Amino acid sequence: MKEELIKEIVEKVIDNIVGCQECSMEIPLEVSARHVHLSKEHMEFLFGSQDQLKTLKELSQPGQFVYDKRVTLMGSKGFISNVAILGPARSDTQVEISYTDARTLGVNPPIRESGNLEGTGRIIIAAGGKAVNLNQGVIIAKRHIHMTPKDAEDLQVKDGQQVKVRIKSKRPVVLEEVLIRVSGKYRLSMHIDHDEGNAAAYRPGTIGVIIK
Template identity: 50%
Template sequence: MDEQLIQTIVEQVLTQLNQTATANETLDHKIPIAVSARHVHLSLEHIDQLFGKGYTLTPKSELSQPGQFAAIEQVTIVGPKDAISNVRVLGPARDLTQVEVSLTDARKLGISAPLRFSGDIQNSAPVTIVGPKGSIYLHEGCIVAASHIHMSPDDARRFNVIDGQSINVRAHSARPVIFTNVKIRVSERYRLEMHIDTDEGNAAFIQGSTYGEILSEEETNHHMPMIENERKPIEQKKTLTVYQKKVLTEQAVLKLTTPELLLPKKTIVTALAEDAARRKGITLVRQ
């Protein structure tokens, strides 16, 4: 085989290998981001109270985390100010009932839901949950879920993070934002995914699937580039003083401090007023 042809083939193979390695390296640093809408986790006791004794939740669709599912069942959550209906129940049943809402939802309900990581409901906001067979009042249990990342031990080693660590993540979206204090949650049961609520998703203009990347402290503190229009100085619009009287006199001109004076069509300007305007460098503008 021609030596030049062999060299060309080798170069093409090496180029493909480098492109594959670069693509894999980029993929290795991507964390899928999912926007989590308001939802409810129920204990077995509260499932019985809301849906009937011995009731079992009916899976509607699987969630990204293995073993977790969105149930067909929905409830209404009620606060002192308003109520929100058709709130999805997630399964399976948990030890403690927990309601997760956005800050916008909390304000609609009229409650002060604290920003917490899932499971931390002590001294959180009270809320009422209404189902088809009954209702329950939680003295505590409603939170605004803090952003977090689920990952396996292999993922944690790849990203060089540990369980419980707080990191910063830049979302790659139409409106890139940096999420700070994002908690790492590591378990053999977890699949790699970052969870944010609807308020955060809207702020970042996230539509459809997107991803984020963990930032170093240096990258976090680096100033984001300005939009091109923001670099341009804002032009100050000139404002004209409008003369209100029927006759413009010399004395009136001598009192002026504006560089331009707007005159209505019917305003009479005396010769002395024109001379005074020229001396002071005042421009008389007719409407």
Template identity: 45%
Template sequence: MNILEQKDLINCITELVVNEMAAHGIGIETKRSLVPVSISARHLHLNKEDLEVLFGSNHGLTKVKNISQPGQFAAEEKVTLVGPKGEIKNVRVLGPLRKETQVEISTTDARALGIKPVIRESANLKETPGLTLVGPKGILTLDKGCIVAERHIHMTPIDGLNYDVTDGERVSVKIKGHRGGIMDNVVVRIREDYTLDMHIDVDEANAFGISNGDMVEIVR
């Protein structure tokens, strides 16, 4: 199933859910605009094979704490990122394991490492730069997979209705405060197992003076 088919399926399921709720007299919340923010520090996701190269055969991730999205967690495992110009130590692995290894850094990190910052949605790794990962048991050189994650908002289908947005839509977000402003090109991601949350990186948070848990407003 391609991306367009997935989005059509999500919208179809959402419509069916709304109609079923209406048939049972269950109302939908009034339109909302405020969204909580979580700041994503540099991190990486590993597949099973790469985890074992870095941490040893049959190694499993050790959960430290849950993070904002259901089923995802910060792990105890950390690696060193090595680029052409520098390295960054103690970069945390997030779980669970994925099908493809992905490293998420900020533009500032990319420059420190000496690689070109490429802004992408998660899992879109074609023609992205690689780098070297150093773990306690091994070294792994990636030929791709390092991205600056596109800022995005996680929502459930019901959230999408309440905020009047669709999966894949790009919106603008207003930030209040002394360094506030408008953040454009924020991607909306809608899935049943998501929790309402906007994700930005450290560079973006510092530029706008945002802290974890702050509320921002979708203004289109």
């Protein structure tokens, strides 16, 4: 009896320790839908000037927002209309889609960190009767976590590190090779695409936990 009681107590203590660790590492989860980051040059070509685009809503990351205009993506097999444009303008145009989107369009983009566009896929971006033939810039965004230096210290991780994250949902999954991105300009949030969100039965309020 004593051995069984000791075993039960030990198990409860371990559960409590693990539970506390996980609570301290909970990360808000967001699904990032297909979108486009336009360069100033392409923005002015498609819409006349940057002033023609107005902010529709702010995003969770400070200084990031959605414009009130939309574009159409065109590939060798099909097209996807009503694609959001995120601001502010970037130095290079970047298109972020999911694997499902890629099949619809007939493109074969690599999984890349945002901004790493060398040798990436080609696509046509159209709006208002005009079109940009993008020679490179189509990616499937590598799953990642935005965080501040203080968050990184608390979570005991560093910029550029890759971690495993357990998604707590009705259909829990473990995602590997999740990139840590650290900056004082960020707000704590993990970003995945629609394919990954659907696989995990994502709903607003879903959280992730870094697996130590």
